[in-house]
Amino acid sequence: MVILKGCYTVKPAEPTPNNRLPLSEFDQAKPFILSPTVYFYRPIGNSVASAIDTLRDSLSRVLVHFYPLAGRLYSIDGGRFELQCNAMGALLFEAESESKMDDLGDFRPTPEIGELVPHVDHSTPVHEIPLLVVQLTRFRCGGVCIGMGISYIIADGQSALHFVGEWARIARGEKLDTAPFLDREVFLDQNPPAAPSFDHEEYSTPPSLIGGTDEKEQREMETTVAMLKLSKDQVEKLKKKANEGHNGRPYSRYEAVAGHIWRCACKARRHESDQMTKIRVTVDCRNRLQPPLPKGYFGNASLPTTPTSRAGELLSKPLGYASSRIREAVEKMTDEYIRSAIDFLRCHPDLSKFKTFHSLRCPQGAFFGNPNLDITSWMGLPIYGADFGWGKEFHMGPAKFLGVDGKSFILQSPHADGSFIVPLCLQVDFMEAFNELLYQDI
Known part of the structure; x- marks a missing residue:
């Protein structure tokens, strides 16, 4: 069982651009859910109390650079979204578990593992849902887990891991290594859409089971x-x-x-x-x-x-x-x-x-x-x-x-x-x- 001990809204540590950004078709075709991942760490002694402070402070600072993650999505026509960079912030949760990490076995993505990532209620209005949620969970054995959910619409795996790597770097007291390139104009075409040059079967209805259910x-x-x-x-x-x-x-x-x-x-x-x-x-x-x-x-x-x-x-x-x-x-x-x-x-x-x-x-x-x-x-x-x-x-x-x-x-x-x-x-x-x-x- 996971017990929540606290919740913090973490906003960028410095002023960031306040504007509404269009999204590319790469972004628009992704689902409106968060991609959930977990990171497990060996016992860190008595430093758990300072760990949440470290995460909160470093997250605030890294969001200055990755400020789209502190924004919110707004629905527009055709199942599409726009990104409002409004510094509403990410959510950081502090939690404890009565279990030991060894109780989780081989860490397969079961419902028990899922509890280590903050739950997001997708029935709430779109523009109220954070694009980044993080949970630091301390286990009875002294080990900790960082569970993270990042919006599929905002970042793919490569970008999400770029963010995590830079966040960890800042948490260690180091400088940013590679600044994010945030201009999506590279994909945006102001001209009317051209007819595709290929048949894109990757977007066609997948095969069904012969004679089955x-x-x-x-x-x-x-x-x-x-x-x-x-x-x-x-x-x-x-x-x-x-x-x-x-x-x-x-x-x-x-x-x-x-x-x-x-x-x-x-x-x-x-x-x-x-x-x-x-x-x-x-x-x-x-x-x-x-x-x-x-x-x-x-x-x-x-x-x-x-x-x-x-x-x-x-x-x-x-x-x-x-x-x-x-x-x-x-x-x-x-x-x-x-x-x-x-x-x-x-x-x-x-x-x-x-x-x-x-x-x-x-x-x-x-x-x-x-x-x-x-x-x-x-x-x-x-x-x-x-x-x-x-x-x-x-x-x-x-x-x-x-x-x-x-x-x-x-x-x-x-x-x-x-x-x-x-x-x-x-x-x-x-x-x-x-x-x-x-x-x-x-």
């Missing part, structure tokens, strides 16, 4: 969460397996592991041979655009791509086939394709339906769920090293899955030993089989 019933199926681990040796075996008979540029560890997860899910879910299945992969577009985005660009600069295949082909062909489908989908994300995607989104008067790919709360449904998957790579992100003055975290990861069937992440181990961690949410009926297949088929 309808989408609504699928979304109501009970799910469970696992924290799966692959050793360096297992990862290397999968990479070698994916590259058997492949003469081009070798498939990466991510392409091999993601392809393996895709195949195992098809097999565990007992898909028919003709079953179409998609996976959703998020691609960082910062360096794919020409010219590349400025260093420190703060906002969303990632788009989805959706490798697709028949289950029968995935399972009858070698692992390299699944890896090739993933590579082809990612490689098509060129400057021309990305700008076409922006035009595609701009041409739609209402973006609400595209937000459904992220959230089960949307009435139109979500991308995730049988027969599909979302496999998000955090491998290239600086997810570790958030030292606020009491040492680096020993675990960082997602805090909630919200019961989203088929949602998964691929993280490198914090030990930097070449092993992977795979948090995964799947229907209860399929998790045991998936767990067996993941290791059995290596």
